[in-house]
Amino acid sequence: xxxxxxxxxxxxxxxxxxxxxxxxxxxxxxxxxxxxxxxxxxxxxxxxxxxxxxxxxxxxxxxxxxxxxxxxxxxxxxxxxxxxxxxxxxxxxxxxxxxxxxxxxxxxxxxxxxxxxxxxxxxxxxxxxxxxxxxxxxxxxxxxxxxxxxxxxxxxxxxxxxxxxxxxxxxxxxxxxxxxxxxxxxxxxxxxxxxxxxxxxxxxxxxxxxxxxxxxxxxxxxxxxxxxxxxxxxxxxxxxxxxxxxxxxxxxxx
Amino acid sequence: xxxxxxxxxxxxxxxxxxxxxxxxxxxxxxxxxxxxxxxxxxxxxxxxxxxxxxxxxxxxxxxxxxxxxxxxxxxxxxxxxxxxxxxxxxxxxxxxxxxxxxxxxxxxxxxxxxxxxxxxxxxxxxxxxxxxxxxxxxxxxxxxxxxxxxxxxxxxxxxxxxxxxxxxxxxxxxxxxxxxxxxxxxxxxxxxxxxxxxxxxxxxxxxxxxxxxxxxxxxxxxxxxxxxxxxxxxxxxxxxxxxxxxxxxxxxxxxxxxxxxxxxxxxxxxxxxxxxxxxxxxxxxxxxxxxxxxxxxxxxxxxxxxxxxxxxxxxxxxxxxxxxxxxxxxxxxxxxxxxxxxxxxxxxxxxxxxxxxxxxxxxxxxxxxxxxxxxxxxxxxxxxxxxxxxxxxx
Numbered sequence: 259x260x261x262x263x264x265x266x267x268x269x270x271x272x273x274x275x276x277x278x279x280x281x282x283x284x285x286x287x288x289x290x291x292x293x294x295x296x297x298x299x300x301x302x303x304x305x306x307x308x309x310x311x312x313x314x315x316x317x318x319x320x321x322x323x324x325x326x327x328x329x330x331x332x333x334x335x336x337x338x339x340x341x342x343x344x345x346x347x348x349x350x351x352x353x354x355x356x357x358x359x360x361x362x363x364x365x366x367x368x369x370x371x372x373x374x375x376x377x378x379x380x381x382x383x384x385x386x387x388x389x390x391x392x393x394x395x396x397x398x399x400x401x402x403x404x405x406x407x408x409x410x411x412x413x414x415x416x417x418x419x420x421x422x423x424x425x426x427x428x429x430x431x432x433x434x435x436x437x438x439x440x441x442x443x444x445x446x447x448x449x450x451x452x453x454x455x456x457x458x459x460x461x462x463x464x465x466x467x468x469x470x471x472x473x474x475x476x477x478x479x480x481x482x483x484x485x486x487x488x489x490x491x492x493x494x495x496x497x498x499x500x501x502x503x504x505x506x507x508x509x510x511x512x
Numbered sequence: 513x514x515x516x517x518x519x520x521x522x523x524x525x526x527x528x529x530x531x532x533x534x535x536x537x538x539x540x541x542x543x544x545x546x547x548x549x550x551x552x553x554x555x556x557x558x559x560x561x562x563x564x565x566x567x568x569x570x571x572x573x574x575x576x577x578x579x580x581x582x583x584x585x586x587x588x589x590x591x592x593x594x595x596x597x598x599x600x601x602x603x604x605x606x607x608x609x610x611x612x613x614x615x616x617x618x619x620x621x622x623x624x625x626x627x628x629x630x631x632x633x634x635x636x637x638x639x640x641x642x643x644x645x646x647x648x649x650x651x652x653x654x655x656x657x658x659x660x661x662x663x664x665x666x667x668x669x670x671x672x673x674x675x676x677x678x679x680x681x682x683x684x685x686x687x688x689x690x691x692x693x694x695x696x697x698x699x700x701x702x703x704x705x706x707x708x709x710x711x712x713x714x715x716x717x718x719x720x721x722x723x724x725x726x727x728x729x730x731x732x733x734x735x736x737x738x739x740x741x742x743x744x745x746x747x748x749x750x751x752x753x754x755x756x757x758x759x760x761x762x763x764x765x766x767x768x769x770x771x772x773x774x775x776x777x778x779x780x781x782x783x784x785x786x787x788x789x790x791x792x793x794x795x796x797x798x799x800x801x802x803x804x805x806x807x808x809x810x811x812x813x814x815x816x817x818x819x820x821x822x823x824x825x826x827x828x829x830x831x832x833x834x835x836x837x838x839x840x841x842x843x844x845x846x847x848x849x850x851x852x853x854x855x856x857x858x859x860x861x862x863x864x865x866x867x868x869x870x871x872x873x874x875x876x877x878x879x880x881x882x883x884x885x886x887x888x889x890x891x892x893x894x895x896x897x898x899x900x901x902x903x904x905x906x
Contacts, residue, residue, distance in 0.1 A: 294533075330526065337530055450534045452568030452581040452591075455527055 260316035261375035261412065261434060263306045265340065266365055267299040267322050269331040270385040283483040285354070286385075295331050298380025300338075301440040304447040305410060306378050307339035314412050317341050319372060323356065323364050325349045329463065336458035337450035343463040344368060352475065358386075360468075360475035362394035367471035369399060374435065375415070381406050381439040392439035402432040405439040519586060521820050528590055531583070535591045538567065539598025547599040550726035551871050554718075556682055557726055560602055565636015569595065570609050574618055578626055579634050585761075585823035589768040593816075596772025600875035601726035603769040605639065608678045611762035612883075613640030616687055616754050617705065620746035629685050629705050641683035642762075643674035643732050644755050650676070651888050653689075653755060654698030658734060660690040668704070668739045670712070674732040676882070680715060681728035684708050687758075688732070689751045701751035705743045712737030723874030760833050762883050763840040764826065767819045770843035770879040771812065777847070777854040777872040778808050784858050784867070801857055808850045815842040834896035841889040844879035851876040 271277060272292040279286055295303075309315040320335035322328040323346040332343035346364050348356055369377050377399075382389035396403035404419035408427065411418045415434045420427050422441050432438075450458075468475045496502045506512045519525040524532065542563060550557055564570055572588040574580020581587075588610065596603030617629050617640075633640050649655045658672025670690055677686070686706050693700035706713060716731025746754050782805065785795035795801045819839040825832035851873040855862030862869040880886045 330529075333526060333530060334533075337534075449538050449567055450530065451566060452531065452534075452572065452583060452587075453576075455530050455534065456582065458530070459527055 260313060262317045262319070262372070263309065263315050263376045263378055264319050264321055264369050264372060264374040265302050265306045265335065266377070266379045266391070267303060267320055267331050267335050268296040268380070268383045269293050269322065269324055269328050270296040270383050273297060273384055279484050279486050283485065285481070285484055293327065295334055296380050296383045298382060298440050300447040301442070301444050302378040302380050303335050303338050303340065304445045305440060308445065309412060310339065319344060319374065321346070321365065321368055323348055323361055325353055332463060333458055334450065336461045337455045338448065339454065342461055345463060345465045346471065347465055347467055348475065355477040356475060357477050357479060358388045358390040359394060359478060360473070362391050362398055363473045364468060364471060364475070365391070365395045366398040367473050369395070371471070376417070376434055377437045379437070379439045381441050392437050396437040401436050403437045404430045404432050406441040407438050408441050408443045410438060410444065521817055521824065528587060531587055532590045532594060534567065535569070535594035539594050543595065543598025543602055548865065548868065548871065550599060550601055554725045556728060557602055561605060561639065562636040564595070564602070564606055565634070569606055570636045570639070571614055571634040572610055574614055574630065574634060578618065579631055585764060585826040586820060589764055589819050589823045592765050592768035593772040593775065596769040597776045599726070600769060600773050601724045603772055604678055604724050604727050607762065607765035607769055608641055609633065609639045611765040612642030612758060613687060615761050616703065616745060616758045620703070620754055624742060625705060625745065633685070638684040639679050639682055641677050641679040641686045642758070643677050643686050643688040645674060645676045647673055647675045651885055654701070654752060656689055656691050656701050657694070658688070658690040660692055660702065660704065660739065663738060666741055668741060670704070670734040670737040670739050672734050676729055677732050678727055678729055680730035680732060681718060686732060687745065689755055692748065698752040699749055702748045703745040703751040703754045704739050705745055706737065706739055710737060722877055723871070724878055759883055760836045761826065763836040764819060764822050766879060766883045767815065767822070767839035767843040770847035770876065771816055771819060773872050773876045773879070774812050774815070774843065774847040774850040777850040777869065777876070778812060780867065780869050780872065781805065781808070781854040781857040784861065795857065804853045804857060808853055811842070811846040811849055815839065815846045818842050834893055837884070837889040837892040840884065841886055841893070844886065847876035847879050
């Protein structure tokens with residue numbers, strides 16, 4: 259039986275933007291700054307679409323939590339091949355304070371409501387680098403998880419996932435329903451072609467609120483301040499390998 | 513097919529925005545990194561053309577029933593600009609197939625011609641071309657000396673030479689304009705579709721051009737070339753009309769190509785000017801440079817508005833000849849201006865191939881010449897302006 263997949267997509271500051279910290283140190287500048295779909299989420303969407311093309315999946319649902327602009331990100335997912343979209347609307351201060359745990363609760367609630375077999379997420383978002391959401395969704399649902407996936411094979415309600423780990427790679431077998439997060443080398447995402455962009459306009463997009471899902475999104479952490487990383491110091495030249503070694507020892511590096 | 517719901521001259525609808533993003537991402541990822549190499553090797557980008565085909569960009573305005581992308585003229589202009597910003601050669605290959613080849617055949621062709629000459633040319637696997645100019649006449653299109661005579665019950669026979677044909681080498685079919693009776697001047701010209709290769713059709717040498725080097729340009733030489741009668745496009749004697757209508761549409765594509773080159777040149781200049789420091793300041797802080805950047809931006813935005821206006825008029829089925837000519841004129845002169853200023857801002861670095869400014873300068877130049885020289889555009893604009901004024905003023 260072909261499975262149903264829920265893919266999470268986040269609208270994040272575009273990777274090419276030079277991010278600036280606000281003068282009051284309360285966050286980074288997002289007004290008027292280019293945003294796009296988190297690159298790891300593009301990879302997750304691509305994987306979901308490929309599973310559909312292989313007839314392993316019968317339906318791909320795209321989900322995004324945030325303000326109205328998230329609908330652009332969802333339309334992109336639809337243009338790439340997702341069947342329908344769900345927009346959980348969170349705006350203003352609530353959105354500024356929206357943290358991975360709250361998002362995980364929202365994703366878990368939608369996954370249960372839609373009765374999906376697989377939740378596919380990017381391993382992390384390039385704005386906050388949290389790398390928590392996938393893991394927490396699995397925890398909340400008590401589902402198995404296979405994160406940092408670089409290869410996914412699904413057969414008979416079981417997923418064989420090759421994961422990239424510090425020591426190399428490991429292969430896990432997980433029973434569906436499960437949570438899988440995408441790593442960089444999982445696939446090369448496609449470009450949305452013109453006919454798909456046209457078709458996307460007719461695909462359904464549902465809107466709901468955290469309250470509709472019975473989720474309390476109150477934050478559990480308070481961000482105290484944001485600072486730029488220290489400016490890169492200049493290096494120095496050494497005349498020989500011996501001098502290099504003594505300098506490194508001096509700095510307590512070896 | 514109306515996709516421009518929500519698009520005005522000032523804001524794009526969501527679908528147009530998504531299209532622009534797709535084309536820009538494609539250009540940044542696939543075209544920018546190889547544009548310099550294509551320019552150096554003069555290599556026709558076969559793989560890229562197929563990828564453009566996969567995206568639906570080789571048949572943007574062709575109806576969905578025929579297998580095309582079914583989008584409007586604004587979508588075409590946006591796509592052309594973004595692709596050309598990445599690589600001007602790829603832009604012109606795309607433009608010729610869309611406007612000059614598929615344009616007239618979808619509009620004036622019959623069912624059989626659609627099957628044979630449109631459907632196989634949609635996905636980037638094969639491209640077409642458009643043969644109007646001759647060694648003896650470019651602007652003076654009415655003076656065509658390529659002759660076509662009746663050969664027998666089923667065929668014509670064609671003799672003559674066409675010059676400056678973009679995609680000449682790779683095209684597997686061409687729209688050709690030839691006269692059945694020179695004494696009728698432009699009313700004697702008819703349009704034909706000729707398959708390539710065909711007996712009696714040979715190619716001249718590949719021209720060694722200043723720019724858009726990855727696209728091939730050559731003569732098409734017809735020597736007793738047999739053309740089936742069923743390949744007459746439209747009615748006999750309609751050729752000149754078909755050519756002019758086709759060029760109107762093509763001018764929107766070329767205007768957009770010029771916008772892409774102009775935008776690339778401006779970005780090159782801005783990028784350099786922010787980083788380069790002289791007299792204790794970044795170039796962007798020096799007024800002489802700011803004056804140039806402002807002039808470049810004003811011309812670019814103006815030309816873009818003219819181009820989008822022409823596209824909107826076309827989509828609405830209204831007369832757009834004057835605006836298409838204005839768009840092409842403004843955009844091409846902007847492309848050469850921006851490329852010139854970009855080199856000036858980069859100084860010595862603008863003159864060497866390490867930076868793309870010199871390639872933009874060479875690519876831009878042709879936009880003032882092909883598909884109607886700037887001088888012809890001015891004649892078209894003045895003619896229409898005078899006609900419009902005279903129609904409402906005694």
